[in-house]
Amino acid sequence: MTDIDVDNAPLARLGRWSHSHRRLLIIAWAFLAIGLGVFAPKLEHALSGAMWEVNGSESLAAREVIEEQFGGLSSQSAVVVIQSQSVGIDDPAFQLVVADVNAVLDGESAFGPALPPQPGMDGQTVMIQAGALVDPTEAVRAAERIGGDVGALSTVDDGGDFAVAL
Structure with missing residues (x-):
């Protein structure tokens, strides 16, 4: 059985780097959260309602037939x-x-x-x-x-x- 060098494993290196650069990471995460927060109202509007349809799909064709034939x-x-x-x-x-x-x-x-x-x-x-x-x-x-x-x-x-x- 071989020993694994955990000190040089990718996640160990990432953890050490994150710890030594924690202020930079906190600032980066804060900017990311604020940046995404700016788009949240637009995203809610874009994803709400019934705007999702796939042109040419069977479900869209069925809905069109139902609307036409069943009022x-x-x-x-x-x-x-x-x-x-x-x-x-x-x-x-x-x-x-x-x-x-x-x-x-x-x-x-x-x-x-x-x-x-x-x-x-x-x-x-x-x-x-x-x-x-x-x-x-x-x-x-x-x-x-x-x-x-x-x-x-x-x-x-x-x-x-x-x-x-x-």
Whole structure:
């Protein structure tokens, strides 16, 4: 068995150099962190939303067919879920919340008419979906615009019966 000279191993040399130049390394890391911090706001904007697509991909082709054949009901459609722990979907109070959600969706021109509510198996949950009439990036912006109005219909935090989420 041969002995390994650990004093001349690459990581040992790097460690010794780093220790003897620690102030330089701290300053270099600080400049790197500050430099990257300058670009962080731009990076967040560039990576958020629905701007990622590969031209010619099967998924893009499928999304285009879905948008064309199914009224924009692709992955960019708006989906609102209404749920109650105590009120059934046929209750007039529940139907009033459904009407309010439809009014919010109808007020946003980026989405088409909402489909009829799709009831959940528990009888206390519905899903309402409206297809996007715009490109994916604008659909994300539209969802952000109506998110507050949809969330305001939720009454659970105030002791009410309805949880509403986009």
